[in-house]
Amino acid sequence: MIATATRPAACSHVATCELFPKFQRRASLKVWQTFYCEGRFPNCARYQLSLEGRPVPPNLLPNGRELNLQVLGL
Numbered sequence: 001m002i003a004t005a006t007r008p009a010a011c012s013h014v015a016t017c018e019l020f021p022k023f024q025r026r027a028s029l030k031v032w033q034t035f036y037c038e039g040r041f042p043n044c045a046r047y048q049l050s051l052e053g054r055p056v057p058p059n060l061l062p063n064g065r066e067l068n069l070q071v072l073g074l
Helices: 020-025 027-037 045-051
Strands: none
Touching: 020 027
C-alpha cells in the first residue's frame, strides 16, 4: 500500500475571520495564513477566542500579538 500525504483541514472560521482576507492581500502576511489558517488553527488565538464566544479584535494575530493595521494600510 502506498502512503499518501494528506493536507491538514483548514480552519472552519476562515469565512468569518476579519483578518483572513487581509492575509490574502499581502504577500508578507501569507505566512500567517499558511501556518495557522491552513494548518495549526487550533493554536490560533483568534480561533480560540471565537470558540469561547468572546469578541475577536480585528487586529489580533494568530499568535496573540496585535497587528498595526494602519501601518500596513489595511
